[in-house]
Amino acid sequence: MSLGLSPEQQDLSEAVGQFAARHALIAATRDSFDALAAGKLPDWWDALVANGFHAVHLPEELGGQGGGLMDAACVLESAGKTLLPGPLLPTVATGAVALLAEPTPGAEALIRDLASGAPAAIVLPADADFHARQDGQRWLVTGSSKVTAGVCSARVVLVGASTDGGDIVWVPVDTENVAATVESASGTDLVADVGVLRLADYGAADRDVLSGIDSDRAACVVVSLVASTTAGITQWCVDVVTAHLRTREQFGKVIGAFQALQHSAAMLLVNSELATAAAWDAVRAAGESLDQHRLAVAGAATIAVSPVPDLVLDALTMLGAIGFTWEHDVHLYWRRAISLAGSIGPANRWARLLGQLGCTQQRDMSVNLGDAQSDFRSWVAETLDAAMQLRNDKRAPHGDYEDQASGPQRTLIADAGLMAPHWPAPWGVDADPLKQLIIDEEFAKRPGLVRPSLNIAEWILPSVLAAAPKELQEKLIPATQRGDIHWCQLFSEPGAGSDLASLTTRATKVEGGWRINGHKIWTSLAQYADLGALLARTDPEASKHRGIGYFILDMRSPGVEVQPIKTATGEAHFNEVFLNDVFVPDDMLLGGPTDGWNLAIATMAEERSAISGYVKFDRAIALRGMAAEPGPERDDAERALGELDAYANAIRALGVRETIRLLDGQASGPASSIAKVAMNVLLRRTFEATLRLAGQTIMVDDSEPPVVRTYLHLPSELIGGGTREIQLNIIAQMILGLPRK
Template sequence: MSLGISDEHRELAGTLRKWAASLDPVTAVRAAEEDPSADFGDQWQAVVEMGLPGLAVPEAADGGGGSVLDLAVALEACAAELVPGPLLATAAASLLVPMLGPDLAAGEARMALGPEPTLATSGDRLTGHVEVVWDAPGATHFLLGADDDAWYVVPGRRVRVTARIAPDLTHRFGRVEVDASLAEVDRVHDLDTAALRRTLVALAAAEASGIARWCLAAAVEHARVREQFGKPIGSFQAIKHLCAEMLETCEAITAAAWDAASAPAGDQAAFAADVAGVIALDGAVKVAQDCIQVHGGIGFTFEHDAHLYLRRAMTLRSLLGTGDRHATALAARAIAGERRRVEIDFAGEDGPVRDEIRPLTAEIAALDPDRRVGALVDAGLYMPHWPAPYGLDASALEQLVIDDELAGAGVERPDIKIGAWAVPTILEHGSDAQRERFVRATLLGEITWCQLFSEPGAGSDLASLRTRAVRAEGGWRLTGQKVWTSLAQDADWAICLARTNPEAPQHKGISYFLLDMTSDGIDVRPLREMTGDALFNEVFLDDVFVPDEMVVGEVDNGWRLARTTLANERVAMAGAKLDVSVERAVRLSEGRPETHARTGHAVALATVCALLGVRSTLRSLAGQGPGAESSVAKLLGVRNRQDASELVVDLLGEQVASGSEEAAAAVHEALLTRCLSIAGGTTQVLRNVAAERILGLPR
């Protein structure tokens, strides 16, 4: 997977990966291992001929005219193959130093970069030294800063370079001494250290994504073929979980890198870069470490390539700062009220939809509040992605526009809760009579639903359920026990799975029933949870009769229907507001600098969780199926909510015992979120599923 989403970016990434691999870059890196002055000239010439240094240089300056995202896609692909040389520094210069655009595009300029402004201006001279300069050997131009935060392009003839070998063997660094007149150098106006570092972090995040992607792929491939105890190590749950966690981190890195390259200039770009600094730089190091762990002793050898990726990731982090450093800056932004607000460019395609929808939303907004729901249902705007006549069969673009127009008109759609799972199954698999009876009534709030799926012995392993349905005259009689059922005490109807054929394999012989919760033989018993509330219930079914017309779809085919229920989601955009606990943490951190690093990590993860949703939405707009980010969104979202709620309790400190309303709410949230890694499939089971279905590891 590439950080690019469009077909063009995916094609660009694939093409560049193949081209980069054809250069055999690792051989070049290993051959130059002990040469501090190695400039990887042959590799760099190939990069120039491919047009990468000028990819984002405007066409008017003889460049490729590409975007920052185009450049990030290219950097990700090249990093995945460990292409050596000054591409990162030169790419940054192509964005920051317009005067060099034509020379960079033509390959006549090769850039070195010193990220710390340590030179001095005295009179008409620029003097001093920069201890660490990226890609100094072989550079024709040096982008260096002075202690007054002025930045200069210094020609190579005016510097003296002492070359050094760094942990990252794909780059060379150097100590650079400068003694030049100001007339011999070019001042880069409108560039300061903050902008430079922001650009470097955004581009380094793209490289981090490429590093992490290679490490994940290498680990998975090894886990598939390496055998221990007579079977592939990828069949061991410990390895599955390790690889699934690598996948989670990779998706987070990719989302953050994509956003850092896509965000509009200004505060939004700065916020996105800080998120990328928190997520991508630490994340790439962790994934590279885990890659070595999966490979075991093989990965620890110098001959294996994994350490080269770890070295590159560690060096990027060392030069640009750990996650804590960026998290501290991000917390300050959040405290000041900044949030990442992602907007979609519909390229004008939303105009006709808005013209059609806006009058409808205005009419609905003008109605009395108690009449709005009925009007939304009649117009198909309540669940526009549902098929007509209950919805509009709305495309992804249409759904987003409808949401936007309703929000702009101040019209809210009440949450139908479990009905949003039940009704799509009825629409797709039910009879005309079932659709007539249940769909509109659910939308109007006349029928509420609960879900009778989980059992004491069938939670994440839903296919092992034991509730049985025995054929009776005119229908079925259900007997069994369901558990963890929310809303059961108030619901009018339930969607219920029961085994109709005990002789069939686990995933077969299950049927999907619509169960009237007022039926004889139903006993609902509230379960008091650790919060003190009784949100969930046990439901006992004792010979409960369900008529044949309340079976959805074919008998014994309920498992397929259950998957429809669990998978049905509409396309929507997340708002700019962070999770409730993260917002609380931001407020509690104000004036407490010692808490900023931890709070910034929470802000970054919450932002990335929203970005995963944005990327899924953009895939839908592009007509693509869901990517891996949709599969790991729950895993990362659970971690986000649990960690953030725990953070709030920690920030409150002794106030937790004060009995205040704020303390009670924080403790309640921290206790409540413990269910999130259990409900809807435990984190451990979901990691098994991700490892097997997405990564292809053996059972």
């Protein structure tokens, strides 16, 4: 999915791609490597300027297109995807930083110059040793930059120079001035120039110097645009690898049918989507506070820029030896990704910054809804205020879980339709995505009010809604929402876990109902459940996906035997359930006798969606504590925490993007499946980093905050809702369209 979420932004990205296809085919770019390295502008630069792509974010009154930073990011994303050569990125970045300045004549003159097509580059204060001293009505700047992208082709370079007082002066440098010297370097990126800018008492009049630019904000803007470009590179990798796997044959079959390659391609898509989400979040944060912008940009640097060379290498290896040849284009993207990753500085620096910030604050992912649906919001607020005056007086049977307790408070929320607001009335309030967001916000405003959970029933009741008669819905749904009925899910069997359709539990038709015989396993909370959602084979002659029924089982029925399974935690969260001639009446069969598979798929989809949303819980509490405390491991803890927060924030940004798409009326995308895999990766990385740094703390299992105790619960989360491998199969086959075996 591209950065732009609106149709207009998607059209803009497509327009840039079409421009590249007409004017900048990679085959032609290959003939101009030496000229590009020397700073010669591409032959089509004037045509690009005429289209306004370089100035889409600059004000119309100064010659630009009047768009925003996200529009510029969409242009650069498409430029990254098409390997558009030349100085577009540094030119766009220079204009974006110039827009941060106070609207002085000097700033306006620079922006007009950029809008007219002057190629440009920018040197941030951290990337040079420029020093400025005042000389009457002008400034004299001396020093040199580090290796900088675009300085050879630039007509103007915006440099940040320090003064004796510690301030930063922003000076537009005319590269043709005798006091400015540009030395080209042999660049890693073959489609753009790099070099060093040296200034010797370069004179700039007071009126030309820009003021009001915050150096940290400027760096954030530049990095967010770099991330937009590298996001486009990852998208190209996904496209070219998928096309290759669909057509390349070995051993008599298309190699895209090999599971190892399917999983690698699916992970490439997951990482590309996370990179795009992180870049998008960094760009949108430009309008927020500096702290929020730094959080988002540090995350983008860690997820969308620094890892991209390795992602391109993954793509190269999936292409095989052909990908390592000079003739294949992948090495050009690889070189560009390496250069762009280097341009933002050491990756560890960004990870540590995010870790430091993450000790005291977190990225705000809320969506600004304004005063939309104000009457509905007022009703929700009044309802939740009333709920806060009540208390729940009955704990959940399986433990002291506040979100599953029952009593007057939960009953009020349930009867108001706020337990599952997207469900139809009277069980919900038919809440569309906008109303769901409003409800989320109102709960968040009341941290003292624990939002009640349906727990396992959240994955089962949608099937009841879809297939049960009204009388059964009225019997089951309100009592479940109020916490009077508890559920378990009787799907998995010893020989039918992820391959659910292979189940062998039999349902035989008898007078008035069905007789069930079989064996279920890994059933969470079966020992506490009142009811269970049961899959059983009703027609052994039908194909394995068709001859299945979906039953509601009374767990107190004769013939139901529950045997707890003690796991590594020492607890019995899971169970085996033996079914010996268990009778289920006809009215407890949902739908027809062979409708169970479709209902089960809907249930599992609900489960995957719920698990993917677990990123809202902070799994790095122990590591966050280590990063906040002085000590020899603090630097390592800050870096590890930053890497984890960057990954978690990218998953959250993925969800926000999907929410915005739904608010816009667009169809849901693959975000749920991608988030499920990403959450699996995040959990493993979180506990790996925590264990690596916790030392002797992990020698006891009841530490505070808990480390080992939480870690021992990890397998249930990694396996629940379908293993990562099964989910990768789904992504490869259903989203990327790779062939089944």
